[in-house]
Amino acid sequence: MKIEIQNTSKTYLNGKKALMDANITLEPGVYALFGENGAGKSTLMKILAGLLKPSTGKILVDGQEMSPLADAYREKIGYLPQDTPIYSNFTAAKFLSYLATVKGVPKQDVQTSVMSALEAVNMTEHANKKLKSFSGGMKRRIGIAQLLLNDPELLIIDEPTAGLDPKERIHFRNLIASIARKRIVLLSTHIVSDVGSIAREIILMKQGRIIKQANPYELLDEIATEIWTVDVTDQELLELQDTYQIGSIQQTRQGKNRVRIISSQMPHPKAVQDEPQLEDLYLYHLDERSKSA
Amino acid sequence: MSRLIRFELYKLCTSIPAMLFIVALLLYLMSSVFSEEEANVRAKYAAWEGRATAETFKKIHDRANKINDEDYDLDNQFGSATSYENEAFAHLYNIEEAQIFKAQGLEALANKTVEPGFDERDRALHISLLKQINLDTIRYHIPAEKAVAFTTQTGVAVLLFPLLLLIAFIYSKERVSGVDQYQLPAVNGRTKLLTAKLIAGSIFLTGVNVILHLGILGLASYRFGTIDWSAPMQVVNGLTGSPYPFSIGQYWLVSFGYQTFVLIVLGIWVLTISFFAKTAIQAILWSSILMGVPLLYQFVISGIFFPETKLFEQGILFFPSRALLTGEVFKTYQTINLGIPLLLPAAILLVQVIVTLIVLKVLYQTSRKRQVV
Numbered sequence: 150m151k152i153e154i155q156n157t158s159k160t161y162l163n164g165k166k167a168l169m170d171a172n173i174t175l176e177p178g179v180y181a182l183f184g185e186n187g188a189g190k191s192t193l194m195k196i197l198a199g200l201l202k203p204s205t206g207k208i209l210v211d212g213q214e215m216s217p218l219a220d221a222y223r224e225k226i227g228y229l230p231q232d233t234p235i236y237s238n239f240t241a242a243k244f245l246s247y248l249a250t251v252k253g254v255p256k257q258d259v260q261t262s263v264m265s266a267l268e269a270v271n272m273t274e275h276a277n278k279k280l281k282s283f284s285g286g287m288k289r290r291i292g293i294a295q296l297l298l299n300d301p302e303l304l305i306i307d308e309p310t311a312g313l314d315p316k317e318r319i320h321f322r323n324l325i326a327s328i329a330r331k332r333i334v335l336l337s338t339h340i341v342s343d344v345g346s347i348a349r350e351i352i353l354m355k356q357g358r359i360i361k362q363a364n365p366y367e368l369l370d371e372i373a374t375e376i377w378t379v380d381v382t383d384q385e386l387l388e389l390q391d392t393y394q395i396g397s398i399q400q401t402r403q404g405k406n407r408v409r410i411i412s413s414q415m416p417h418p419k420a421v422q423d424e425p426q427l428e429d430l431y432l433y434h435l436d437e438r439s440k441s442a
Numbered sequence: 443m444s445r446l447i448r449f450e451l452y453k454l455c456t457s458i459p460a461m462l463f464i465v466a467l468l469l470y471l472m473s474s475v476f477s478e479e480e481a482n483v484r485a486k487y488a489a490w491e492g493r494a495t496a497e498t499f500k501k502i503h504d505r506a507n508k509i510n511d512e513d514y515d516l517d518n519q520f521g522s523a524t525s526y527e528n529e530a531f532a533h534l535y536n537i538e539e540a541q542i543f544k545a546q547g548l549e550a551l552a553n554k555t556v557e558p559g560f561d562e563r564d565r566a567l568h569i570s571l572l573k574q575i576n577l578d579t580i581r582y583h584i585p586a587e588k589a590v591a592f593t594t595q596t597g598v599a600v601l602l603f604p605l606l607l608l609i610a611f612i613y614s615k616e617r618v619s620g621v622d623q624y625q626l627p628a629v630n631g632r633t634k635l636l637t638a639k640l641i642a643g644s645i646f647l648t649g650v651n652v653i654l655h656l657g658i659l660g661l662a663s664y665r666f667g668t669i670d671w672s673a674p675m676q677v678v679n680g681l682t683g684s685p686y687p688f689s690i691g692q693y694w695l696v697s698f699g700y701q702t703f704v705l706i707v708l709g710i711w712v713l714t715i716s717f718f719a720k721t722a723i724q725a726i727l728w729s730s731i732l733m734g735v736p737l738l739y740q741f742v743i744s745g746i747f748f749p750e751t752k753l754f755e756q757g758i759l760f761f762p763s764r765a766l767l768t769g770e771v772f773k774t775y776q777t778i779n780l781g782i783p784l785l786l787p788a789a790i791l792l793v794q795v796i797v798t799l800i801v802l803k804v805l806y807q808t809s810r811k812r813q814v815v
Binding site (some may be wrong): 161168195198200201202217218220223224226227228230232234236238243246247248249250252253257294299305307 | 445446449452453454457458524619620621623624625626628629631632635698810811812814815
């Protein structure tokens with residue numbers, strides 16, 4: 150399957166331009182959408198899920214223009230919204246059976262698809278418990294399970310790891326990596342480490358525009374000379390924070406602060422260049438302060 | 443589709459308010475419909491069963507005058523028996539009143555000069571209906587009358603409205619909570635799901651109406667044994683001027699069918715409101731206005747808050763929440779001129795069907811293109 154989003158924009162009735170002239174091509178693999186709140190990630194995903202009508206542009210599926218509202222398109226997709234809405238008086242299995250029916254899963258396959266979806270998110274033992282008794286993380290896992298019910302070719306996942314604990318996040322990452330071999334997975338997240346290692350491409354969005362789309366390693370190579378590490382005192386740290394884009398800060402055994410700095414110039418006499426990471430990439434492109442630095 | 447409908451029904455039936463409502467409804471039916479005094483009234487009534495002649499009614503009036511005379515029961519030896527007898531008379535007077543209405547109606551129609559065409563057809567229809575009403579016999583009809591009164595007057599609307607509000611709440615909450623974000627991208631998540639909701643809502647409301655009617659029937663049968671439903675509907679309090687030649691039993695069935703249809707119409711309108719409402723509160727508020735305002739006419743001083751015109755009084759019956767009160771819809775002879783005279787109950791249904799078809803068209807069109815901003 151190949152999906153091409155061409156010249157797609159979305160302007161809301163209040164005049165807000167949520168998405169501007171987006172052009173993306175998606176083929177099987179994981180595509181990670183990075184961007185701050187309001188960058189247009191959810192708008193793009195909702196357009197692909199058929200929940201929002203684009204103001205301009207078109208979507209091609211395997212070269213054919215197709216409306217996201219067409220049955221043939223909707224049969225191919227799974228969508229997980231940012232929140233995890235549920236019917237609280239349904240059990241997990243009943244809720245998934247309901248959604249399987251809504252997704253057009255044949256009657257004889259519903260039970261199997263529900264059980265395998267529950268198994269995929271390690272929720273089999275909770276199948277017959279009411280959703281109102283579930284924690285936020287468990288509900289999120291049910292949300293992820295519903296994605297798999299109709300064996301979609303395109304999975305659109307908005308903030309999938311929100312509410313998941315570290316162990317669940319690792320499990321989710323492995324799950325996505327396994328299902329993305331033959332499918333397109335488009336997901337957005339703020340937690341770049343969750344998906345960076347499995348992403349075929351990273352799509353960086355800012356203020357409604359796609360500012361970068363490339364393989365993670367290509368993107369990291371672009372900033373390879375701009376990542377620095379240095380151990381500094383608290384006073385020096387304050388000075389650096391005033392001047393430079395600061396990444397992570399760690400305490401050293403010597404009581405100093407090991408600081409990652411994003412800068413085109415050497416920020417400190419003792420600073421050494423370090424290997425760029427996805428968090429650096431995120432800050433470099435998406436944090437306003439990186440430009441001033 | 444059947445699986446979708448089952449799920450939608452499950453949503454409606456398993457909601458705690460729905461279950462509480464149905465339990466309360468049954469308890470209410472059991473506790474309040476029939477009082478223990480009915481047997482005593484029946485005994486007094488039975489003495490007058492037979493031919494409903496002028497002579498019989500004269501005797502009833504004489505007897506009523508006697509027992510209500512100040513000197514009749516000075517020693518209070520008859521106690522509450524007098525009140526039972528008076529209650530029986532109140533029901534018997536309805537038969538006499540219906541006879542008078544029928545006779546006066548036929549006489550007025552016979553003397554009325556009408557133009558050829560609609561007016562002539564209208565008069566012929568009215569005369570034909572009146573002539574078919576059989577008011578010649580007095581049969582004990584109070585249990586049947588009470589059952590009919592319970593299901594055709596305001597009480598039924600008050601009982602059913604919370605269910606409609608429940609539908610508004612459940613479906614608007616679905617959108618507000620965001621569950622529709624799972625549904626809308628799915629292949630069956632738009633028009634098919636909407637159809638399932640509409641059918642499920644209709645089945646749910648029909649089911650409750652069936653429970654309501656069977657509940658009354660069961661309780662009345664349990665309390666009184668075999669009920670005589672054969673008396674004309676004109677013996678029911680408030681319907682003495684009705685032109686329809688139904689027995690109470692026939693009227694009860696017609697009313698059930700009519701109410702069920704109107705309930706489904708109202709359900710569709712309420713579901714439409716919940717479809718467009720932005721919050722559950724908004725859906726409940728709008729639904730309450732749709733149902734409550736036409737009903738308010740009955741409870742507030744109409745001359746102050748509502749215009750006292752025939753057009754308004756009939757027009758308000760076209761609102762489904764008022765048309766549920768079949769006691770009003772079938773109360774008098776009213777027709778609409780469509781070249782041929784169309785009886786008011788049929789005209790109400792016709793208008794509701796047309797409006798509902800328009801509503802459904804809008805609903806389906808919106809559903810196909812619905813967005814989640």
